Amino acid sequence: MDEPAEIGRRVQRLRAERGLTQRQLAEPSYTAAYISTLESGKVRPSETALRFLAARLGTTYEELATGRPARLATELRLALTDAQRTLATGSADEAAAHYRRLLADAEGLDLLPERAEALLGLGDCALEAGQLSDAGRHFAMAEQLLAGEPLPRRARAIRGRAVAHLLAGELRYACYLLESTLDELNTSGLADPEALVMLYAAVIGPYIDMGAHARAAHAAELALALAPQVKDPALVAGMHRQVARTFLAEGRTADADASLAKAQSMYRQLRLRTDLAHCHWMRGYVQAQRGELDTAERELRTARDMLAAKRAALYTAQVEVELADVLRRLGRHDEAAGLLSALLDLGDRHGAVHAGGAHRLLGLIAEERGDTEAAEEHYVRALGLLERSGATGDLADLCRLLGDLLRRTGRVEAALDAYRTGLGHRAAPGTTTLGPAPAAPHTQARPGAAGH
Template structure:
């Protein structure tokens, strides 16, 4: 049976059911404009009513023409949109589990009524909930399903789902694939003549993090500049706040700490107004990192513990574990290596190549430093080599050169100069082309 035949049968059954519910005969429904035979033909699915007939029959049956044609209650899409906004607000300010339940119900309801756009939005919401919980495979599945529903829609409408999937791959440690997804979308938007400012802002803000982890600082800075140029055209304060948080990372990587702090302050102010708790925690997290880089370890610890408390309350397990790695570094530098080692040991089973690979590498690097400080050279070497393997798999070039230096120094001090030279050479290779990656050409700038 073809889709058109299915539609005719559904409309016919709907007319028959509504007519019976109202106690009307076919003649009573049809006259004076039509005949009972015509209504019979419609109810049997042998014909499809014209637009004029549909409006006439709908008025006689006391429903809207859309409801008679589709079976959807009046204003259903508008109601679903309002409830999607409520679910998003629950995710921002309430419990993620409650938001998951809301999005699940909305996705099922939208699917039941054939509302693909609303179903896709609900699936993106479910993906965001799964991201917060650290369930990366679930998140990728939800985002993929949303993209599939919107496969015929213009690319700007698919960008939130695509961006979510790229973030999930980034958190899993697949940096290059995350970049590929985002760069491909940027290029396609510009090539198709669809430089939608909000879509591009989402993409440029998202691509900064994998660029920095890959060591592509020049590309990250360019993406930040382009995103800042787009910001005045975007009326979504959450997207603008996310932009300022991402830009702060590029400023910090460029040694511009004061400007990074100012950018974080702008992001934090917006997140406080919007009451987006998870993103607010990320601002505290970054400020903790910034304070640590400036040597203010007490302030760094305060910021990191504030971020950790918010995320732990949110049950955002993966983000909490990643903060613990940063906190362990502050503890070690504050002379509390035993406490730092205990914190890191608890994380090693949770962070692995498919879940937070970059932070897993950072945890092993710190454990190597702690082991080396107490003279456990074999243990330190094992941690350094594990960290190298994790970061190489992820493509996190930005940290590999420093790690090679640490391992080379250890090998040299323990009487293995030839091995040390090999490791140093590997580290120099990672430093050979700062600001570049093995990716293709950088995406073209949009016509601003």
């Protein structure tokens, strides 16, 4: 709200334009003396008074309080929706340019919710482009702008920050952000279903990467239970996509494929191309788990082409790791090694977990070619990357591979050390060493729910 003097001048101008006296404007709720005091800037009007005067003057509360025509905020919100559609169907660079213009407009008009929405959009664009530090910065700025809002309003910004840390290989911190927010939501009476489903779905990935399968399964159960209360179809589709990961971890490939099919159908209807590409990616992984390698290759190439067309460099690199594994299993070692080597030339921009995965595959290829020295070197480099990220489940498997290699080459003591290290990572299945799992949401009986 503007200063009282500015509001007073605005009321006086609008009253004069409409040919009203102070008494005519004031009646029946106020006095002419109050209008005189208000117009002289000697009193700060209440929201109730301004809403009454706005109705009498044929304007809006917002325009009277701030001088901004209400249509500007409406136009800006519509433009933000257009930018979101551009990100879904076009390139992240194009959408980011759109969001930057809208952020400047929102700042010029001092529209806080629209500024926050533009920053969230810029964070999503940066995630897709693989610019993780920029993504984290945009999400943190949005969260700061929304600091005075209830926690559910800040959930998207917090989720965005957590995803940026997850993609950078900082699994424990991603879990910490999501778990602490879930706890606060569930213990504060702010258990908003959409915010909870968003956060439960987001925490599944880091849980699985850390080997905490029990927690991942529990988060999936809670998300599925809350899903009927969620109106946003994109959010429900994203939940199904993440729930599929828990089915995969349990070896339930048919259930995983069914869950992905639900997500895929929703994404097609919503024309969300990046998310649809993620479904092709995961279905390719499911088919690879079933041994359907030719079909898996087709799905993964489809995902890679869709993501590359949108210039989603980070996700494209991650799909190529999965594709290289399928090519290796098909016996096309040179093609797989070429794909992985090109990824490693990019440095760690595609995240420690996936760089570790690339080194692991190169180690397997080297072993299958009989080059044990190169295999050991890749396994050791993969271990360093995965230890840095805290990807416990992958570490245990890698220690087994390294131990087997060392044992076959006669280094029994070194092999035992590798096995012990792997067992250490498997010592506490279902935990993240972060303390108790997040509290479950308080369930409230719905009217008419009895007997169903």
